Amino acid sequence: MISVKEALQTVLNSNQNFGVEEISFIKSVGRILKEEILADRDFPPFNRVSMDGIAIDYPAFKNGQRDFKIEGIQAAGSEQISLKNPENCIEVMTGAVLPNNANTVIRYEDVTIIDEIATINIDVINDAQNVHPRGKDGQKGDVLIEENKIISAAEIGVLATVGKSTVKVAKQPKVMIVSTGDELVGVAEIPLEHQIRRSNVFTLVSLLERLSIPSETAHITDDKPILKSKIESYLQEYDVLLFSGAVSKGKYDFLPEVFDELGVEKLFHKVTQRPGKPFWFGRRSFLKENDLNSDNHTNDKYKKNTIVFGFPGNPISTFVNCLAYFYPWYYKSVGIKLEEETAILNADVSFKPNLTYFLQVKLSSRFGHLIATPITGNGSGDLASLVKTDAFIQLPNDKTEFKKGEVFPIIRYR
């Protein structure tokens, strides 16, 4: 049995690189950017009018002139025109190029226009006001977005602006989620008295969807030869296998021995935590596409690892272990370093076993403090309790009494 910290380190050390793919920028939200995004022009790309009004040559105003004959209009999206007479003005629109020979914009609110003469009604204006100068936000070639960023709406706007209609992102791992257990029936079925419906695989599908990872699901009956043959083919075909159940001490908990017989290297089995203790984690390495015994690594052969997460079958065990291990493994694999989030415990908690305790909490924000209120369910089988909470707070195993007001790391799932 190893500690949560060691288990997590082992999982992180098994991170994989799934490569890069280029996709349409508008489909890239939630994906991990795998290129630097550079400014393709200066931003703004021209001296940009930032108020609707008139553009003048400032010295004329400074010399006391207040009435300006309107020479023309510079609309947004029109080619730059020129102010021909420095004692005249040009009407300008937000987003337009500042006309040649003009340098200052006075907004319509401060101007009266009668018979094509604009009269400025205020006494103080500043040279170059209401002009957003070319290159002020960034120069051509500047890095606007660093590599390895999770793409959100903010990044989408920048990608559009610089013309990145397609963008390089981390490829997602190919994931198969497998349930075992002969007590399980389909969601649309009516279970017999001694049966229950499959639920963990769908919870896992949804948790992976939060990471924009598509996944497939399968159910395998508790029959060792069948398990062995199906898992062998999944190991070949997928990057990651997630299992729920059959990793504990039961007579039909065949997975650890099946993994062993299929050459999946056990990196650990059992972690000093509650819930989720019987977690099994391992890796199978392949040399793909060519003779497995050859030492000659040519281009048409490559090493492939398949990572196996064998989560315990209780609903909350599966849920918390996906968040506590699969999520960090994925983020490490795609190059993201997440900040730890902490919250303030809102009640005294006593927990005697020498285990890290992932306690369900309801989160609330109060005066800039993140408050974690424990909601104790009925143990690791009580899936419905997850509906009432937002996160797990991680209470370390080096003490048994946790006081209201103390601060601990949390793992959110909403």
Added chain:
Amino acid sequence: MISVKEALQTVLNSNQNFGVEEISFIKSVGRILKEEILADRDFPPFNRVSMDGIAIDYPAFKNGQRDFKIEGIQAAGSEQISLKNPENCIEVMTGAVLPNNANTVIRYEDVTIIDEIATINIDVINDAQNVHPRGKDGQKGDVLIEENKIISAAEIGVLATVGKSTVKVAKQPKVMIVSTGDELVGVAEIPLEHQIRRSNVFTLVSLLERLSIPSETAHITDDKPILKSKIESYLQEYDVLLFSGAVSKGKYDFLPEVFDELGVEKLFHKVTQRPGKPFWFGRRSFLKENDLNSDNHTNDKYKKNTIVFGFPGNPISTFVNCLAYFYPWYYKSVGIKLEEETAILNADVSFKPNLTYFLQVKLSSRFGHLIATPITGNGSGDLASLVKTDAFIQLPNDKTEFKKGEVFPIIRYR
């Protein structure tokens, strides 16, 4: 000009009901649940074995017996069997039904099995231990999930468990996102000197995607008759129109007059805030499907409102107003009440104008405190600055000096 508070209240008062639809449960993540989810059985549905081991009749142990002949195996997913002789035991697996006439489970770790005799190696066991009693987590008919909840992975697990292969959720509004402005070209195009690429519509598409709202986009040239005819058809066809640009004082800012001429009731125009001040908001009501002049409201006629959000065209103005107004409007419309989130300002800020200031901040979690560090960009045109921040902190207009350590509401976008 109205305050942010009044504007928000007006927007919220314009909430719409888009009805309910029934969809596959596995597609429902991010949607709003529109039915109560009840337990279809007791949970657990039977006295459930919660450890792999042997099941006995407790009085035998209490009477001093330690060796138990194994009568059979109760696997998970098998019909309940019976302990025939109360001095024997049955091997039981996690998830199995507790056998008839047995009531207590001793885990394999505490038992030695030789020649079909299980010997208990510990002296203290509790009556009914390692059994999760029928109905402990919930009784048949209990409400497991309340209506009006955002569906996450936790809810998916419960839906699967109770056999809700389809589920009633709030229908999403039908949304059209329109850009205007002749300076705009497509993302894949090379802009001329005085042009820029369209970006706001894609930012809005992505912000709506976060709410699981699909949307369509269109661009309309700055030509009043064309604007009028296209917008009229969008008003008929969609529930919500989002515009970016053309709501300010420019000569080609036709939208307010087009809205007026098309019978869109202006609920407000301009809000005392920065950025995003020239925000236009209104509503058009229709009697659909039948004679508009009839007072006779039969079933084949209904009143339909189309809500119009006319966001200012600067990238950050559009972005913040979508978060500050469209998001709350949507949540109110689908029956969700969100808690306000607050953060602690990490620097002194001075802001003189009598406007509510939506200031961009980078968030970090420190000892259970949510810290908001201001990142000042180059004004409302500086889209790239959104990449560096996570949220807006909302600084009220009733003061001008904001001190490090003070707490204000935030609006997150990551």
